[in-house]
Amino acid sequence: MLKKSRTFLGLVLAIALGLPGSVAAEKVTLTFVIPNTTNTTAYEQIFAAYKAKTGAEVEIQALPPGEDYGRLLLTRFNTGDYPDLFEMDPGTKQYTKFRGDETLFDWAKDPILSRLTASTREFQTLGGHVYGIAWGSTGAYGVYYNKAVFKALGKAPPANYAEFLDIAKAAKAAGYIPIYEAAKTGWPLQVFSLIGWPSYVDPAIGDTGVQKLERNQLRLNQIPELKNLLARQYDLSKKGFYQDSFLAGTYEEQQELFGQGRVAMVAQIPVFISAMEQKFGKQFVTDNLGWFPLPSDKGKGVATLSPASQILVPRLGKNVKAATDLVRFMTEKANVDILYKTIPGIPVYNDAAVALYPAQEDVLACVKEGRAKINMQNRLSSSLTDYPKILQALLMDGDVDKALATLDENYRKTGKARVLPGF
């Protein structure tokens, strides 16, 4: 009798504690955090397949993008409210930001890594640890232009900065918005100077200069080329090349007007391609969306590459096992193919099948010509904190020195806050 009672009690406890095979284990709902600019089509398909296979639900939580995204996630980490998994900007600096050694799951010995391209694997490794699994594709920041508008203007992508200004001038004269700036949204405002960095700043300071910035041995306000770059952005606004009331410009309106053929050019990030595809269809992106790097004074300029994003799993989360299983499922070839089919891009998985858009073919051509550099934000461990606000202020008062001083101050303050060597 006593033995029967113990067996029954054991069964009850097993069910209550959710031991393997119990009903409770199948009812896992994973929280997956992404920026709200992400095209979720692939996620929805992959998560539906995952639910069909395992019974586990995946709930997508979309947060505001850019600096706010990192802030919100950090706040959640700091309060112990870990998402099960989340998408994040690429690179190992995120490991420092989220204190990877204490909080993140390490994939260093996982077979997924063998399917990543060698450069991606190297880019994601820090001191033998891999806390983020690359997800997505290598993309390019740059000037995205409406081919139909360029055709109407009789223009081709510019061969130098003077030609770039000529195109803007011609677009304005023809009644188009030459360049739409989503200044109210904030983050798009920083793209111009980021795409200008490889064409203007990198040639001046070289990789040595970037390494000095990384160690706080060079100040941002000591780089005249960066000051000139900011001055160029202000100059575009003074010349009237931005839309009216550009400080009220939003990312949504930027997409809308670009798709309607009222905007000639926008400085944007790779996600712009999938956003335009979602709103205006594959045909529009194939036929009308062009890309070129910000030209330098003497040449076509250097492309600004953004490595693929990454998926991170907090190892202090509630469902670590299920979350890592989901990542393994997502990175199976069939699911990676779904990703590249819905969001085409230069793949980071060796075995992926992908058909690129013409704009992406142009990026690839740039890479093959050796005219490409990784976005400076991904090369530095500290951050250009409040960059959009600083640029908003610059466009209001035109004080380039003040903008550069604040940028430098914030960069060093963030480095110090992250306890980076040299800061």
Next chain:
Amino acid sequence: MTRNKRGNYPYAFLIPALAIFGILFLAPTLTGFYYSLTDWNINKKGINFIGLQNFRELFADHKLIAAFWHTIVYSISVTVLRNLAGLALALMLNESLKLKNLFRTVFFLPYVISPIVIGYLFTAIYNPGHGLINVALRAIGLGALAGDWLNDPALALASTIMVDVWRTSGFAMVIYLAGLQAIPVELYESASIDGSRYWTTFGRIVFPLIAPSLTINLVLSLIGTMKVFVMILVLTNGGPGYTTEVLNTYIMSAFSLGLYGQGTAANILLIAVIMLICFPVLTFLQKREVAL
């Protein structure tokens, strides 16, 4: 029961309230004060006492100084305008109007709507291109007055202030209405018989007798508006540039950088500012109530 025992008896009832106050307010405040004197940082292991260094760094930061002034301007402007609007509405709805109950509900409604929702609504209303305000101005031939309400640095703070005034005037109205309805009708009748005009009655009878309502409204408004956060976050996120940055958005930035010690120090500053402004105001108003 001895007299001494009877004397201590009421204090026993204070214990639960004091315990809750101590645990939920005093302890966190004192702990916060301690942490404001440390280098508490998410990226550092261990917490070290650093004296007043956080405060020195805060006072050297021009962004904090700007945020401080914006908070003061915001707080005083909203408090004054909210009270003027609330009092005007209360006086109007204290008269015998047919639909006064409906109007009371309508004017109070914005206060029960989430500030986030109101923020998003006004982002659309303030849109320079197709927002309600500019469309209306253009429709009546006042297009020259149409502005970029939330993105023009000269207008942004004032625009956020007006939204908060619109949102909270109904609350002030309710408090003033309660005060107005407590005034005996006989006083109005006596004043009327003596030939007193409206504004004389208001200045000599009504305003002095609603002094407690004024005290509550002013103090609550000052405290609430100095802690403004959500409205600014949704409407302008402190921008354009830093033109609408307030103390709480500054504090959020410090916390999001992982600078918990500095964020806590900024929070202590905010508490100090609130106390420095509200205590004298409260003391003055209460003395005035007694004098009246």
